Amino acid sequence: MGEFIVALARIAGRLILVFAGVTAAFALYSCTRGGPPRRPPDSPATIPLLTSPPIIGVRLSAGTDASQVVLSVAGPYEFRRHDTGEVLSRGESLPASGLTAREGACLIGTTPLRGGDVDCVPGKDGTLRVGETAYRGSLRCIAIGNRITVVNRLDLEQYLAGVLGSEAPLDWPDASLEAQCVAARSYALWQMRSARSRGADQADLTDDVSSQVYLGMRNETDRSRAIVAATRGAVCVFNGGLFPTFYSNTCGGHTEPAFLVLPNDRPPDIAPLMGRPCEFCELSPRYSWSESFPRKEIASRLGAGGLSADEVTQVRILEKAPGGHAVKIGVATRKQSTERVMTGLEFRLALGARKLMSTKFEVAPAGDSIRFTGNGWGHAAGMCQMGAFRMGKSGFDSLAILKYYYPGAEVVRLYE
Numbered sequence: 001m002g003e004f005i006v007a008l009a010r011i012a013g014r015l016i017l018v019f020a021g022v023t024a025a026f027a028l029y030s031c032t033r034g035g036p037p038r039r040p041p042d043s044p045a046t047i048p049l050l051t052s053p054p055i056i057g058v059r060l061s062a063g064t065d066a067s068q069v070v071l072s073v074a075g076p077y078e079f080r081r082h083d084t085g086e087v088l089s090r091g092e093s094l095p096a097s098g099l100t101a102r103e104g105a106c107l108i109g110t111t112p113l114r115g116g117d118v119d120c121v122p123g124k125d126g127t128l129r130v131g132e133t134a135y136r137g138s139l140r141c142i143a144i145g146n147r148i149t150v151v152n153r154l155d156l157e158q159y160l161a162g163v164l165g166s167e168a169p170l171d172w173p174d175a176s177l178e179a180q181c182v183a184a185r186s187y188a189l190w191q192m193r194s195a196r197s198r199g200a201d202q203a204d205l206t207d208d209v210s211s212q213v214y215l216g217m218r219n220e221t222d223r224s225r226a227i228v229a230a231t232r233g234a235v236c237v238f239n240g241g242l243f244p245t246f247y248s249n250t251c252g253g254h255t256e257p258a259f260l261v262l263p264n265d266r267p268p269d270i271a272p273l274m275g276r277p278c279e280f281c282e283l284s285p286r287y288s289w290s291e292s293f294p295r296k297e298i299a300s301r302l303g304a305g306g307l308s309a310d311e312v313t314q315v316r317i318l319e320k321a322p323g324g325h326a327v328k329i330g331v332a333t334r335k336q337s338t339e340r341v342m343t344g345l346e347f348r349l350a351l352g353a354r355k356l357m358s359t360k361f362e363v364a365p366a367g368d369s370i371r372f373t374g375n376g377w378g379h380a381a382g383m384c385q386m387g388a389f390r391m392g393k394s395g396f397d398s399l400a401i402l403k404y405y406y407p408g409a410e411v412v413r414l415y416e
């Protein structure tokens with residue numbers, strides 16, 4: 001566990017320079033307060049040093065625009081207005097109760113809460129449950145019309161202890177888990193700042209793969225908490241700014257430029273996200289795979305384009321990224337004379353991201369079906385997790401892993 005600290009100490013000289021840069025950026029913003037800042041303070045690239053971990057808001061998929069959410073607290077609790085903190089009601093414990101919305105106001109059971117934006121704050125951390133799952137922090141309950149949305153608000157470090165156990169097996173080497181943790185922290189902060197700069201005031205992240213998988217305390221263990229503590233506050237930066245530290249399971253031999261394989265995220269086209277060869281994930285069970293799809297099924301899965309009653313005759317890769325992942329794909333059908341062109345990402349999501357493991361594949365006709373023979377699992381931008389696992393096994397420390405997969409990036413501590 002101490003490895004990470006040792007690694008940081010080893011680059012202490014450089015680290016101090018980076019810290020100095022970050023401090024200077026912060027000082028610049030501080031000095032210009034009252035006048036126009038040279039860089040907007042809410043830009044995702046701005047990383048002032050913090051005194052403590054930020055409180056983040058994670059929208060729970062179990063309670064997104066839902067008709068009801070089941071909430072319980074095993075101890076004292078209060079419901080407070082989110083904007084003013086005014087206490088609306090309190091109790092010694094809350095048995096499992098339906099949280100619902102009626103005309104923009106929250107109800108717990110049949111009791112109205114006199115507000116449509118209410119925090120449920122437990123007296124003791126970790127006693128709050130949504131359904132069967134325990135959560136740290138508090139729960140923001142937002143009523144819109146007759147639908148309810150819930151957002152778990154908690155300390156970033158506590159959030160990471162839950163994410164780590166959901167995004168990587170906790171029996172991995174320390175170095176691999178530490179690298180995963182720093183990547184996850186950096187990604188969460190980047191998403192938080194992006195959300196806030198867009199003016200999103202409900203939540204910073206979701207609890208699924210569109211942010212990072214977070215299942216409350218379900219996958220939190222002593223080990224995940226220890227890894228988070230060993231890397232506390234550490235994030236990846238490039239040119240003094242945060243960037244989206246993407247990661248995926250198995251790159252299949254070469255990570256890819258993020259802007260090519262994740263066009264919807266509009267990632268910056270910077271050195272740490274440009275991709276590089278990876279010889280470390282060869283032993284991944286997802287390194288090679290093969291899957292067949294009936295021609296009619298492909299057409300119906302791509303149905304949004306009007307192909308549903310049709311049959312796909314040919315799938316062609318029109319453009320590939322340097323590592324071989326498809327960037328543009330052409331789909332021809334029996335009924336339509338013109339080929340439909342789509343991004344590799346659109347094609348994979350339409351066919352099912354768990355069935356079509358990646359966009360690095362060869363296509364071959366197989367009678368009524370089309371066979372895809374490919375490599376890797378996931379989008380292949382940023383860190384290759386199975387590569388990080390193997391690097392850790394081979395004795396690389398977490399800093400070496402991060403610097404391998406995000407070339408040119410530095411690791412700094414944003415807070416103690």
Ligand SMILES: [Zn+2]
Pocket residue numbers: 250251252253254255278279280281282384386387
């Ligand atoms: Zn790899």
